[in-house]
Amino acid sequence: MLDGPGAAVVDVLRLVNELAAARGARRAPLSWQWRRADGRKAYRVPAPSRRSVVPDVLVVPGWHARNGPHLDRLVQRDQVACARLQAVLRGGGQVIAFYTGVALLAHARLLDARRAVVPWPFIAATLRHAPQLQLAEGPAWAVDDRVWSVDSPALATELALQLLQACGLVDLAQAARAVCMHTPERQQLGKAVAQLNTRRAGPGAVERARRWLEDNLQSPYSLAATAEAAAISPRSLLRHFRAAFGQTPLQLLHGLRITRARMLLETSYLPVEAIAEHCGWHDVAMLRRAFRRATGTTPTAYRDRFRLRTERRRWGRDLPSGVGRRED
Numbered sequence: 048m049l050d051g052p053g054a055a056v057v058d059v060l061r062l063v064n065e066l067a068a069a070r071g072a073r074r075a076p077l078s079w080q081w082r083r084a085d086g087r088k089a090y091r092v093p094a095p096s097r098r099s100v101v102p103d104v105l106v107v108p109g110w111h112a113r114n115g116p117h118l119d120r121l122v123q124r125d126q127v128a129c130a131r132l133q134a135v136l137r138g139g140g141q142v143i144a145f146y147t148g149v150a151l152l153a154h155a156r157l158l159d160a161r162r163a164v165v166p167w168p169f170i171a172a173t174l175r176h177a178p179q180l181q182l183a184e185g186p187a188w189a190v191d192d193r194v195w196s197v198d199s200p201a202l203a204t205e206l207a208l209q210l211l212q213a214c215g216l217v218d219l220a221q222a223a224r225a226v227c228m229h230t231p232e233r234q235q236l237g238k239a240v241a242q243l244n245t246r247r248a249g250p251g252a253v254e255r256a257r258r259w260l261e262d263n264l265q266s267p268y269s270l271a272a273t274a275e276a277a278a279i280s281p282r283s284l285l286r287h288f289r290a291a292f293g294q295t296p297l298q299l300l301h302g303l304r305i306t307r308a309r310m311l312l313e314t315s316y317l318p319v320e321a322i323a324e325h326c327g328w329h330d331v332a333m334l335r336r337a338f339r340r341a342t343g344t345t346p347t348a349y350r351d352r353f354r355l356r357t358e359r360r361r362w363g364r365d366l367p368s369g370v371g372r373r374e375d
Contacts, residue, residue, distance in 0.1 A: 052108040052145040053081070055203035062227060063211060063219045070354060076216065084125035101138035104210055105131065107148035109200060115172035118147055122154045122176065129155035136193060143195035143210060145203060152194060153177035163196035164189045204228070218352050225313065225353070252279040253291045260300050264307060265327045268297055300327075305341045308334065312350040319346045 057079060064075040080102075081089040107128075112118035132142050132155045144152045149165050152158050153176035162181040165173045170182065183189040188197040188206060190213075197206055204227060211220035256277035266272075273296050274281040288296050304326040311322045323334035338346050 049108045052200040052203040056207045059207035084128040105135045107144035109146035109148035141193040161191040164198045166198045252277040
C-alpha cells in the first residue's frame with residue numbers, strides 16, 4: 048500500500064505525544080500499530096499505552112493502483128481487512144481511508160447509503176463495490192457517521208489533526224496544528240517575536256501605517272505618529288484604513304498585540320507581566336482584560352492549555368545521562 052499517508056499520520060501522532068510530554072503528561076496519550084491486511088503486526092510497532100482489542104481509529108492508506116481493474120484486484124486481495132473495518136465501527140471507533148483506500152470501505156459495505164469522496168480516476172471502480180454510495184462532489188473529504196473518505200493522500204496531515212479533534216484531543220490537536228500547519232498570522236509576527244529590526248518598504252500609505260504598527264507594538268498608540276509614518280493626515284488615514292481593513296488602526300494594533308501575546312505564552316517562559324510589557328501594555332491588568340475579551344480566557348489559562356515547551360524544571364530529563372547537563 049501507499050507509505051505516505053500512514054507515515055504522515057504517525058508523524059502527527061508522534062508530535063502530539065511530544066507536546067503532551069512537554070506539558071507534563073506522564074504517559075503518551077497516543078499509541079499506534081502497523082498491521083497487514085490479515086491483521087498481523089507489521090513493522091514499526093510502538094508499545095501501546097493501553098491494551099485494546101479494537102482501535103479507536105483505523106487508517107487505510109490506499110494502494111498504488113494503475114487503473115480501475117488493477118484496483119479491483121487489490122481490493123479482492125486484501126478484502127480480509129473488511130472484517131476489521133466493520134469491527135472498529137461496531138466498537139464505536141472511526142475509520143478513515145485515503146485515495147484508493149476508499150474502495151476497500153466500499154467493498155466492506157461501509158459506504159452503502161453513505162456520503163463519500165472518491166478520487167476521480169477511480170469513481171467507476173469504487174461504484175462497482177458500492178453502487179448505492181452518495182458521491183460528494185466538491186469537498187476534498189467527507190465524514191458520514193464516523194466513516195471518513197479522502198480523495199488525496201497529500202491531505203493526511205490535515206486529516207490526522209481533524210481526527211484527533213473528533214476523538215476529543217482538541218487542545219493537543221490545535222497546538223500541533225500551530226506547529227506543523229501554515230499559519231499566516233504567525234509568519235507575519237514571527238519577526239517581532241524574534242526581535243528582528245529589518246523594515247520592508249510599503250506600497251502605499253495604508254500599508255506603511257500597518258507595518259509601522261507592527262514594528263511599534265511596544266510603543267503607546269498615537270494616531271498622529273501613525274499617520275506621520277504613513278505620510279498622510281490622521282483623518283485620511285482613518286478613512287482609508289477602515290476601507291482597507293474594516294477597522295481602525297487602534298483596533299488592528301490590539302489584534303497584533305493579542306497575537307504576539309498568544310505566541311509568547313505558547314513558546315516562551317516569560318512571566319505574564321513581562322509579556323504585557325513586550326506587547327505594549329504597561330499595566331498587566333490591561334493585558335488580562337484585552338486577552339479575555341479576545342480569547343475568552345486568561346493569559347495563564349491559555350498558557351496551560353496551549354504551551355509548546357516543557358517546563359524548565361524538566362529540561363534534559365528525556366536526554367541520556369550526561370547529555371546537555373553541566374556538572375559543577
